[in-house]
Amino acid sequence: MPTKALWDDGRLCYGGDWNPEQWPPDVWREDVALMHAAGVNLVTVGVFAWSRLEPEPGRYTLDWLDDVLDLLHSGGIRAALATPTASPPPWFSLRHPDALPLTADGVRLHHGSRDTYCAAAPAYRDAARSIAEVLAARYAHHPALALWHVHNEYGTTCHCPHAETAFRHWLTTRYGDLDALNDAWVTSFWSQHYSDWAQVGTPRATQYLANPGQLLDFRRFWSDTLLSAYTEQRDLLRAANPAVPVTTNYVLGDWVPVDHARWAREVDLVAIDHYPSATDLGGEEQTAFAADLARGSARHGAGRPVPWLLMESAPNQIHTAGRMHTKEPGRMIRHSLAHVARGSAGVMFFQWRAPAGGAERFHSAVVSHAGPDTRVFREAADLGAALGRLAGTAPGRVQAAVAIAYDAASGWALRHPGMPRDGLDHPGEAAAVHRALWHAGVTADVVPPGAPLDGARLLVLPALYLASDATVDWVRRHVHGGGHLLVTWLSGVADEHARVRLGGYPGAYRDLLGVRVEEFHPLADDEHVPLTGGGTGRIWSETVHPAGAETVSAYAGGVPAGRPAITRNRVGDAYAWYVSTRPDDDTYRRLLTEAARLAGVAPACPGAPEGVEAVRRHDGVLYLLNHTDRPQRVPAAGFELLTGAAVDGELTVAPGGVAVVREETP
Numbered sequence: 001m002p003t004k005a006l007w008d009d010g011r012l013c014y015g016g017d018w019n020p021e022q023w024p025p026d027v028w029r030e031d032v033a034l035m036h037a038a039g040v041n042l043v044t045v046g047v048f049a050w051s052r053l054e055p056e057p058g059r060y061t062l063d064w065l066d067d068v069l070d071l072l073h074s075g076g077i078r079a080a081l082a083t084p085t086a087s088p089p090p091w092f093s094l095r096h097p098d099a100l101p102l103t104a105d106g107v108r109l110h111h112g113s114r115d116t117y118c119a120a121a122p123a124y125r126d127a128a129r130s131i132a133e134v135l136a137a138r139y140a141h142h143p144a145l146a147l148w149h150v151h152n153e154y155g156t157t158c159h160c161p162h163a164e165t166a167f168r169h170w171l172t173t174r175y176g177d178l179d180a181l182n183d184a185w186v187t188s189f190w191s192q193h194y195s196d197w198a199q200v201g202t203p204r205a206t207q208y209l210a211n212p213g214q215l216l217d218f219r220r221f222w223s224d225t226l227l228s229a230y231t232e233q234r235d236l237l238r239a240a241n242p243a244v245p246v247t248t249n250y251v252l253g254d255w256v257p258v259d260h261a262r263w264a265r266e267v268d269l270v271a272i273d274h275y276p277s278a279t280d281l282g283g284e285e286q287t288a289f290a291a292d293l294a295r296g297s298a299r300h301g302a303g304r305p306v307p308w309l310l311m312e313s314a315p316n317q318i319h320t321a322g323r324m325h326t327k328e329p330g331r332m333i334r335h336s337l338a339h340v341a342r343g344s345a346g347v348m349f350f351q352w353r354a355p356a357g358g359a360e361r362f363h364s365a366v367v368s369h370a371g372p373d374t375r376v377f378r379e380a381a382d383l384g385a386a387l388g389r390l391a392g393t394a395p396g397r398v399q400a401a402v403a404i405a406y407d408a409a410s411g412w413a414l415r416h417p418g419m420p421r422d423g424l425d426h427p428g429e430a431a432a433v434h435r436a437l438w439h440a441g442v443t444a445d446v447v448p449p450g451a452p453l454d455g456a457r458l459l460v461l462p463a464l465y466l467a468s469d470a471t472v473d474w475v476r477r478h479v480h481g482g483g484h485l486l487v488t489w490l491s492g493v494a495d496e497h498a499r500v501r502l503g504g505y506p507g508a509y510r511d512l513l514g515v516r517v518e519e520f521h522p523l524a525d526d527e528h529v530p531l532t533g534g535g536t537g538r539i540w541s542e543t544v545h546p547a548g549a550e551t552v553s554a555y556a557g558g559v560p561a562g563r564p565a566i567t568r569n570r571v572g573d574a575y576a577w578y579v580s581t582r583p584d585d586d587t588y589r590r591l592l593t594e595a596a597r598l599a600g601v602a603p604a605c606p607g608a609p610e611g612v613e614a615v616r617r618h619d620g621v622l623y624l625l626n627h628t629d630r631p632q633r634v635p636a637a638g639f640e641l642l643t644g645a646a647v648d649g650e651l652t653v654a655p656g657g658v659a660v661v662r663e664e665t666p
């Protein structure tokens with residue numbers, strides 16, 4: 001573990017992506033002065049600066065970066081120095097056309113944007129290592145260096161001959177022999193049996209539905225390949241100075257072929273980028289979910305707990321649904337502190353200064369095209385001051401007694417063609433469970449299967465489609481150890497190769513749940529089925545046969561009318577719930593509140609009114625975020641850290657405001 005940890009001085013990290021390569025030195029000096037004014041203490045530099053650092057192959061121009069790092073150091077600002085390997089210069093593409101990516105349709109992509117390389121191409125890997133080595137040799141002991149930020153948002157795939165060879169090699173390691181691969185991919189179907197490794201390729205564009213096992217392994221292969229691209233840079237950076245932590249920033253979502261929880265083992269800090277797409281309260285719900293997911297990977301994916309950091313977020317507008325949406329006053333601070341509440345070691349923005357040109361010229365920035373005399377800059381300075389007052393609270397541990405399982409591969413598999421319904425969405429189902437709990441005031445960890453569940457009294461499997469034997473064993477150990485379980489539709493239906501577990505769904509968990517599902521009845525997007533006891537189900541319904549479980553609510557319409565929709569099975573002193581449809585929001589919230597209550601899990605701050613998000617930490621700090629437009633009164637006692645005021649039994653949180661209470665029993 002590195003010794004020069006960023007957070008060791010108790011300060012929360014604050015800053016963002018800074019691109020001095022886009023500006024003359026007088027702007028750098030202005031920027032550093034403005035960073036001071038805003039309370040910034042950490043900036044990412046060099047993230048897309050490859051063509052400025054190596055304008056021709058093997059010719060390095062680093063003087064400007066020397067000046068930038070010296071300037072930061074003299075200004076007391078730390079650097080997260082990036083390796084620029086997410087954006088190779090044009091000379092690289094022209095020199096190594098074989099390292100340009102090939103799409104599944106056989107189209108070769110060309111430079112003109114970023115991320116246009118094949119990470120399995122030897123020329124790309126060599127060039128990436130070389131530039132990283134040059135940076136390591138020059139800056140590993142620079143006093144401004146606080147963190148190595150490798151690459152940016154790994155997440156590309158490719159089907160070129162290099163990728164195909166590497167995929168085949170990966171498959172031989174995974175399966176040993178072709179019989180095992182044929183078995184895992186069920187190649188007896190549609191005459192796909194492979195009799196020679198040379199026949200096995202990447203899932204290129206094909207005439208009709210592709211093989212699900214092949215699709216799934218292709219993503220796993222890319223996750224591992226991209227990880228090895230990261231670790232080879234990490235290792236040489238670490239070798240140059242083992243005291244400096246190394247990380248890479250994650251882009252969240254099931255479209256990325258990266259299993260972030262597995263990657264957590266290889267980073268010193270889990271770093272996420274987060275840009276909520278919802279503009280209503282959904283933005284706050286997404287923020288809480290992303291933060292809990294990052295914390296879950298950091299704490300439970302890594303084999304050892306590592307801190308996590310919000311590495312990128314928008315200081316103002318987010319581009320969604322075809323236009324920019326402004327974050328209204330106060331919202332940026334609330335979103336930022338929501339991440340800190342849930343354990344982030346600080347807040348970082350993309351980007352510090354808006355560029356005059358380039359593809360992201362209209363992306364929001366702390367220093368916008370209008371300069372620093374803006375509402376956004378003033379809010380950023382307010383946030384800097386607030387983070388300064390919270391020094392000593394990072395990176396705190398969050399109290400959570402519900403665990404929601406999240407599995408990248410299940411997300412990928414539910415997207416495969418030929419599923420019973422389009423639009424199946426494991427991250428979306430995990431987020432729906434999280435949202436219902438969030439509205440009930442209950443804090444959850446979002447964890448990868450296999451994570452230690454010591455503190456979790458209720459484990460939720462939300463459309464956790466794939467179940468390896470190890471995952472099934474993990475769930476069983478939780479339940480037989482007295483933990484409660486709630487399983488939703490499509491969980492445990494397939495094994496880790498996406499082969500259906502036979503004998504009735506949900507194959508892996510039938511006995512724990514005391515049900516057997518005979519048939520699926522997917523619903524249309526606008527279809528709702530009524531449930532007995534009120535509420536409706538959407539997206540999905542099933543013919544459920546109880547086999548020991550009691551019926552909590554039944555279908556009152558649709559194909560399975562009269563059959564159970566939601567059941568629970570007594571296992572020892574605990575309950576194992578099965579939810580065979582997606583309940584409407586109110587019903588889901590009531591159901592999860594009840595499941596949590598029976599598991600002995602209370603809201604984080606039982607007296608907090610609706611619309612106030614509360615997060616309680618093990619370090620005795622209570623975060624209260626008021627998402628309403630009215631002042632809200634919350635029971636609390638201690639000291640409010642942002643104002644320094646004593647809190648004597650009750651606290652009023654301003655409309656849209658945040659309070660942070662160091663709790664003391666009155």
Ligand code: GAL
Nearest residue numbers: 152153251273275312350363
């Ligand atoms: C991130 C990326 C940044 C910038 C940002 C825009 O995903 O890492 O470089 O493109 O999105 O929102």
